[in-house]
Amino acid sequence: MALPAHVKIVDVGPRDGLQNEKQPVPAAVKIELVHRLQQAGLSQIEVTSYVSPKWVPQMADNAEVMAGIARQPGVRYAVLTPNLKGFEAALASRPDEVVVFGSASEAFSQRNINCSVAESIERFAPVVQAALAAGITVHGAMSCTVGCPYEGDVPPRRVDYLAGLMKGIGVQHIGVCDTIGVGTPLQVQRALEATLRHYPLHEISGHFHDTYGQALANTLACMQLGVSQFDTSVAGLGGCPYARGATGNVATEDVVFMLQGMGIDTGIDLELLVDAGRFISQHLGRPPQSRAATALLNRRAG
Ligand code: HMG
Ligand code: MG
Numbered sequence: 001m002a003l004p005a006h007v008k009i010v011d012v013g014p015r016d017g018l019q020n021e022k023q024p025v026p027a028a029v030k031i032e033l034v035h036r037l038q039q040a041g042l043s044q045i046e047v048t049s050y051v052s053p054k055w056v057p058q059m060a061d062n063a064e065v066m067a068g069i070a071r072q073p074g075v076r077y078a079v080l081t082p083n084l085k086g087f088e089a090a091l092a093s094r095p096d097e098v099v100v101f102g103s104a105s106e107a108f109s110q111r112n113i114n115c116s117v118a119e120s121i122e123r124f125a126p127v128v129q130a131a132l133a134a135g136i137t138v139h140g141a142m143s144c145t146v147g148c149p150y151e152g153d154v155p156p157r158r159v160d161y162l163a164g165l166m167k168g169i170g171v172q173h174i175g176v177c178d179t180i181g182v183g184t185p186l187q188v189q190r191a192l193e194a195t196l197r198h199y200p201l202h203e204i205s206g207h208f209h210d211t212y213g214q215a216l217a218n219t220l221a222c223m224q225l226g227v228s229q230f231d232t233s234v235a236g237l238g239g240c241p242y243a244r245g246a247t248g249n250v251a252t253e254d255v256v257f258m259l260q261g262m263g264i265d266t267g268i269d270l271e272l273l274v275d276a277g278r279f280i281s282q283h284l285g286r287p288p289q290s291r292a293a294t295a296l297l298n299r300r301a302g
Contacts, residue, residue: 004228006265010205011037011252012046013280014065015080017237019049019058021284027061029283031068036276037234038072041268042252046099046231049080050090056241066093078139082113082120087127091134098131100124100171101141104158104191107150108143108179112242117162125169132170140171141207145191146183149243156194163198173203175231178218180246181211185221192225205229208250209243210236210289215250216258230255235277236289251290253277270296 014030014037030048037045047069053060062079069077078097081087090098102120103109109117124140131138144151145159159176166174176191183191188208195204206222207230208215219230232255238248256268274293281288288294 008229010044013234015046017233027064040272044076046078050086097137103143105144105148140166141175143179159194167198177207181209188218207231253290253293257292
């Protein structure tokens with residue numbers, strides 16, 4: 001299989017990246033981050049989530065952040081909506097895409113969204129219906145497609161099962177997520193193949209956390225099977241509050257550097273992207289968790 005000529009990058013930094021920050025990040029900083037990402041050429045940004053503020057306080061300013069964004073034509077703004085309550089709250093913010101998020105493992109489903117996998121599908125079904133009726137695209141994220149922080153290894157048949165359920169309720173696009181970043185390339189390819197039983201390649205994206213340093217290799221392994229869309233996080237921000245010790249998604253800068261070097265178009269300006277990563281990293285008081293960004297910043301300084 002030839003590698004894709006174009007790869008779509010969705011930056012999930014404002015949501016997945018910041019949701020686990022202990023100190024509140026002001027809405028104005030989140031808005032500025034979104035502005036910088038769109039200036040850098042990102043065509044889709046996962047901005048926030050409409051979840052319980054008791055569970056994830058950092059995302060409690062969802063409506064304020066969405067309202068504060070000066071939207072750029074051609075850019076799509078996505079938000080997480082775990083149930084109808086979240087979707088109804090999100091609707092006023094006019095998202096282009098909503099994300100329902102389930103888990104291939106039962107234990108993570110219980111910890112993350114407080115229900116079983118089967119119950120989660122019952123909660124998602126009315127969200128999907130309402131979103132489609134409103135002309136909003138629905139993305140389904142499948143967590144723990146290779147490993148679970150509570151159950152260990154997750155076999156591909158669990159991914160097959162969840163992808164089939166997501167397809168059955170009308171979810172249009174599906175994400176194969178390695179929540180805790182334990183997957184290695186062949187394992188991730190197996191999870192992808194299980195997903196391919198239900199979704200075509202162009203409706204599948206990869207979402208790889210980089211806890212064990214495997215995310216870039218996993219990205220390439222998926223591209224070799226024809227995947228051309230990935231969630232990444234500027235400056236490698238992030239982690240999930242219900243996956244202790246898991247670090248952020250693969251850094252957007254690292255993926256863009258790799259793709260540029262391979263002659264694969266992303267539409268992203270790497271220097272402006274590095275600036276966006278530096279902006280949020282300075283706010284958080286730590287260096288960007290991106291090898292490419294660090295190297296480029298060192299080169300500028302030198
Ligand atoms: P629940 O307790 O089962 O829900 O929570 P409930 O319907 O029984 O309601 C309980 C309370 O929550 C009520 O409030 C509801 O009003 C409120 P109370 O009466 O106690 O004051 N509530 C809500 N409030 C705001 N927005 C809502 C909402 N729904 C209920 N949408 C729920 C279920 C999903 C809400 C909860 O478990 C939750 O918020 N969990 C947080 C999930 C989360 O944000 N996790 C991190 C993101 S997922 C992730 O990072 C993985 C991903 O990146 C992919 C990967 O890497 O694997 C996507
Ligand atoms: Mg994630």
